Amino acid sequence: MDEAGARALMERVSATEPPPSRVDIGLARQRGRTLARRRRWALAGAPLLATAAVAALVAGIGAIAGGGGEPQIPPAPLTRSVPHPFNPLAPYAAFGWLPKGLPRNVNSPGSTRAELQLMVGSQATGQFTLTVWAGGTCNLDAAQARAYLRRHVHPLLNCAQDAGMSWSDTLSRPAPAIGGRPGFWFGGQALAWEYARHAWAMLYVSRWGTPVGPATTLKVAAHVRFAATAKPVVKFPFQLTGLPASWRMTSVAAWRATASGLLATTSNELGSTNAVGRVDGPPTGTIGQIVITPGKGRCPFFGGSSQRVDLGGVTAIVTDFPGSGAPPYQGLCIPETDGLHVQFLEFPEPGHAGFAFGGVIGVFKHHLRLLGPNPANWTTRPIG
Numbered sequence: 001m002d003e004a005g006a007r008a009l010m011e012r013v014s015a016t017e018p019p020p021s022r023v024d025i026g027l028a029r030q031r032g033r034t035l036a037r038r039r040r041w042a043l044a045g046a047p048l049l050a051t052a053a054v055a056a057l058v059a060g061i062g063a064i065a066g067g068g069g070e071p072q073i074p075p076a077p078l079t080r081s082v083p084h085p086f087n088p089l090a091p092y093a094a095f096g097w098l099p100k101g102l103p104r105n106v107n108s109p110g111s112t113r114a115e116l117q118l119m120v121g122s123q124a125t126g127q128f129t130l131t132v133w134a135g136g137t138c139n140l141d142a143a144q145a146r147a148y149l150r151r152h153v154h155p156l157l158n159c160a161q162d163a164g165m166s167w168s169d170t171l172s173r174p175a176p177a178i179g180g181r182p183g184f185w186f187g188g189q190a191l192a193w194e195y196a197r198h199a200w201a202m203l204y205v206s207r208w209g210t211p212v213g214p215a216t217t218l219k220v221a222a223h224v225r226f227a228a229t230a231k232p233v234v235k236f237p238f239q240l241t242g243l244p245a246s247w248r249m250t251s252v253a254a255w256r257a258t259a260s261g262l263l264a265t266t267s268n269e270l271g272s273t274n275a276v277g278r279v280d281g282p283p284t285g286t287i288g289q290i291v292i293t294p295g296k297g298r299c300p301f302f303g304g305s306s307q308r309v310d311l312g313g314v315t316a317i318v319t320d321f322p323g324s325g326a327p328p329y330q331g332l333c334i335p336e337t338d339g340l341h342v343q344f345l346e347f348p349e350p351g352h353a354g355f356a357f358g359g360v361i362g363v364f365k366h367h368l369r370l371l372g373p374n375p376a377n378w379t380t381r382p383i384g
Contacts, residue, residue: 082135082199082226085113085279088252089232089380091262092116093132093201096223099216102126107256113248113279115159115167126207128220131167133159135199142182142194145171149184157184157192159200167202178221191217195226235378236264237340238292239369240276249382250286251275260375264382265293276383287363289331290344294373297341299333311364316342318360332360339373 086092088111095106095118106120109129114137121127138159148155149171158168175183175191183193189211192202203221205212234255253274255262264274277286299317300306306319319331327348334342346360357363369384371377 082196084134084136086111086116086134087232088112088116088249089234089382090229091118091233092134092226092228093118093130094225094228095120095128095130095220096225097219098128099126099220102128105256107254108252109254110251111255112251123206123208126205126212126216129204130224131202131204132195132224132226133200135196138198138200141198142184145184146174146182149174157186157200176218178218179224183218183221185214189214189217191221193221195224232380234262234264235260235375235380236274236292236382237294237371237373237375237378238290239371239379239382239384240287240363240367241369241384242367243276243383244278246278246280247276247383248279249274250277250279253291258375260378263375263378274382286347287357288345288347292340292342292344292370294339295341296336297343299335299343309361311361316361316364321345330355330360332364338370340370342368342370344368 091108091111093116098104098120102121102125104120105122106118109117109119111117114134116132118130118132119127138157140155140157145155145157154170154172156168156170160168169186169190169192171184171192172186173184175185175193177183178191178193179195181193181195183191186192187204190202190204192200195201201221201224203217203224205217205220234252251273252264255264257263273288274290275286275288276290277288300319301308301317302319305321306317309316309318314334314337316332316334319333321329321331323329329345329347331343331345342364344360344363346355346357346363348355355362357367371379
């Protein structure tokens with residue numbers, strides 16, 4: 001493909017909705033309208049992930065994974081008040097009871113300061129996708145939803161995180177109470193409930209062949225634990241140092257539970273990203289699409305927009321993107337260094353010329369610390 005064709009493809013991909021999930025079309029529908037602003041860079045090739053013992057048993061109070069020497073998350077005390085925002089590095093919710101025989105391969109497709117997603121199981125035995133929103137993220141409370149249904153009006157539950165990210169669906173009918181809190185069915189067998197005032201959770205369940213029964217869905221929902229952990233537990237193979245004190249990890253693309261803990265990986269899907277920026281800042285002025293994974297991967301090269309740069313013996317490909325109406329931004333990609341494949345973007349702050357850290361080269365040389373391919377050396381503090 002020539003440069004013009006490649007550019008056209010990237011522009012077309014960046015302007016379209018995320019592709020349907022490889023796992024379930026219902027989940028794709030849920031996530032299809034989220035994180036549109038981050039679809040800036042079509043990642044070239046799927047980076048190789050480190051092999052690890054699969055040991056993700058989701059059980060117990062406040063545990064993401066437990067039993068048999070597997071990774072544990074210490075419980076935090078339950079509280080009547082729900083934090084807003086969440087800490088993407090400290091999963092706020094966890095599964096409790098799950099059906100016998102269900103694969104315990106827990107992972108998170110994505111986590112932001114307003115939303116946490118957890119997934120466990122498989123399409124063959126039943127797949128359970130839990131989405132939990134921080135307090136005040138959604139537009140209704142349960143009393144309003146019940147009032148609409150009494151008038152035979154199906155209310156729209158809209159959980160909008162900001163102008164570029166939202167999830168919404170129409171509540172169909174009341175469901176039995178979940179842990180004493182009001183529940184509602186929608187979209188067939190999907191279940192939503194207000195787990196605390198002005199704070200909602202949603203459980204989507206699917207299985208090939210015979211559907212999972214509503215009684216099972218209700219039991220799984222009733223055993224979801226909230227305030228699962230109070231401190232960061234997701235581990236990263238990098239650390240960004242020397243950033244402004246107001247900057248935080250604003251989203252985590254994906255993590256999976258392994259014998260080495262909750263390891264940040266990447267789903268390599270558009271719309272999922274590791275990103276760092278100001279807590280109250282705009283979507284620009286961030287370091288985003290941070291994909292740093294063990295192994296070697298491919299890097300895109302686009303004619304005059306890309307150049308090979310020697311960074312102290314490490315060859316990187318640096319690309320200047322025009323921004324398509326937004327301020328230009330930069331990308332850096334290294335096929336392999338210190339056992340890791342490295343890709344990330346830097347977006348300029350609005351109203352400022354240039355980049356806050358001297359562009360992606362400045363980020364790599366002065367702010368990015370790579371921790372190698374061994375998860376034992378990774379950190380739960382990606383901003384140091």
